[in-house]
Amino acid sequence: MSTASLKSKAYEELFEKVNMLIFGVRVSDETAAATDAGITVKEGGTAAPGKAALPFVMRTPSGFNVIIKRVEKSEYALEYSEGKFIITKNGHQLFSDILFEPRPRYYNLNTTDGKPMREIGMLLTDGCVEVWYSNECAFKERNEECMFCGINTRPQDTFLKTSRQLAEVAKAAFDEGVARRVDFTGGVIAERREIEYYCDAIEAIRDALGGREIISSACVAAPRDFTNISRLKEAGFTNITINMEIWDENIFKTICPGKERTVGRDRWVEALSYASDVFGFGHIRCNFVTGIEPKHKTLEGIERLAAIGVVGNPNLFSPAPGTPLEGTRCPTPEWNMDLQQKAYAVMRKHGLTFEQVKTAHAETNGIHHDIWRIENEILPIFHNDSEESIEDHRWRNVIHV
Numbered sequence: 001m002s003t004a005s006l007k008s009k010a011y012e013e014l015f016e017k018v019n020m021l022i023f024g025v026r027v028s029d030e031t032a033a034a035t036d037a038g039i040t041v042k043e044g045g046t047a048a049p050g051k052a053a054l055p056f057v058m059r060t061p062s063g064f065n066v067i068i069k070r071v072e073k074s075e076y077a078l079e080y081s082e083g084k085f086i087i088t089k090n091g092h093q094l095f096s097d098i099l100f101e102p103r104p105r106y107y108n109l110n111t112t113d114g115k116p117m118r119e120i121g122m123l124l125t126d127g128c129v130e131v132w133y134s135n136e137c138a139f140k141e142r143n144e145e146c147m148f149c150g151i152n153t154r155p156q157d158t159f160l161k162t163s164r165q166l167a168e169v170a171k172a173a174f175d176e177g178v179a180r181r182v183d184f185t186g187g188v189i190a191e192r193r194e195i196e197y198y199c200d201a202i203e204a205i206r207d208a209l210g211g212r213e214i215i216s217s218a219c220v221a222a223p224r225d226f227t228n229i230s231r232l233k234e235a236g237f238t239n240i241t242i243n244m245e246i247w248d249e250n251i252f253k254t255i256c257p258g259k260e261r262t263v264g265r266d267r268w269v270e271a272l273s274y275a276s277d278v279f280g281f282g283h284i285r286c287n288f289v290t291g292i293e294p295k296h297k298t299l300e301g302i303e304r305l306a307a308i309g310v311v312g313n314p315n316l317f318s319p320a321p322g323t324p325l326e327g328t329r330c331p332t333p334e335w336n337m338d339l340q341q342k343a344y345a346v347m348r349k350h351g352l353t354f355e356q357v358k359t360a361h362a363e364t365n366g367i368h369h370d371i372w373r374i375e376n377e378i379l380p381i382f383h384n385d386s387e388e389s390i391e392d393h394r395w396r397n398v399i400h401v
């Protein structure tokens with residue numbers, strides 16, 4: 001097949017992935033159990049209806065990783081047929097040979113204070129140990145949380161992970177050879193103490209890894225005092241994430257009231273510019289939620305930020321249950337594909353590379369990441385010896401029951 005045909009086939013498959021991300025996938029408990037999730041296959045980090053564990057992610061034939069969102073009424077279904085996993089759409093086979101990611105060995109270990117390591121640091125598909133350091137956001141106390149965000153919806157389960165726990169998990173994951181970087185995320189800590197927390201945590205992790213430099217990212221709210229951004233760099237972080245979520249200044253005020261009142265939208269943009277000077281071109285990420293504001297506004301933000309080396313990440317809108325936006329919906333797959341293709345083109349135009357874009361993210365299975373993979377011809381279907389193709393062989397070694 002010619003390269004053009006392969007690309008065309010890949011875009012068709014990517015469009016189905018976008019559908020599955022928006023509308024979800026049906027999975028019976030029997031199929032979930034057959035995947036071996038939680039035993040040899042890496043299980044999902046989010047709870048889903050049903051009793052059996054689900055794989056975190058599944059890989060389509062062209063090599064797209066789809067994070068599994070279980071939806072009982074979806075027209076897409078993951079099924080187990082004649083020893084293979086397949087995806088059906090309205091009862092007809094769409095993809096065969098669906099693969100799952102192997103479960104890392106450190107998921108079986110506990111920290112010295114008895115916490116399951118898989119709950120402290122989750123391994124993402126690009127070798128990134130992602131740490132949700134807390135599940136609270138101080139904006140909630142003032143009823144100023146972002147209107148789509150469900151971080152505080154289970155207050156009975158609050159936690160704050162310790163530096164020691166994080167260091168033990170990072171060491172286990174790096175020693176196993178499955179991790180190559182660390183990414184921190186979570187809510188805003190009361191009195192804005194997240195900078196101290198991050199500095200302590202990265203120091204403990206680096207000590208545990210013998211003092212060496214590691215690629216690491218901290219997600220913070222824009223600080224009032226910009227020297228706090230420099231402190232994160234001095235502590236050893238190589239990347240920083242400062243999420244605006246919304247570019248339009250009036251919609252930002254409504255959807256993100258805590259960010260507006262605590263820092264202010266213009267100051268947020270200034271913080272991203274300052275961070276670019278400190279961390280360098282391509283080492284900063286800023287998330288946007290797609291479809292709350294008009295498409296051209298999100299693209300305007302992504303372009304303005306790409307010009308100063310900030311990777312804009314258009315995240316699919318998925319309002320959490322219990323939030324003011326519950327019941328509203330993500331725009332159509334066509335709308336999102338168009339936005340993501342334009343976002344990719346803008347980033348490329350301003351000189352960002354796929355390596356920078358990937359390293360700026362904890363999870364690299366976004367739609368614009370896949371567009372980079374298609375355009376750079378590094379998907380497994382292009383049959384080259386890229387790192388991603390080598391990674392594919394690791395997936396093929398998973399043994400299914």
Ligand code: SF4
Pocket residue numbers: 136137138139144145146149150151186187188221258
């Ligand atoms: S600042 Fe972040 S964690 Fe807090 S409500 Fe907004 S999106 Fe959620």
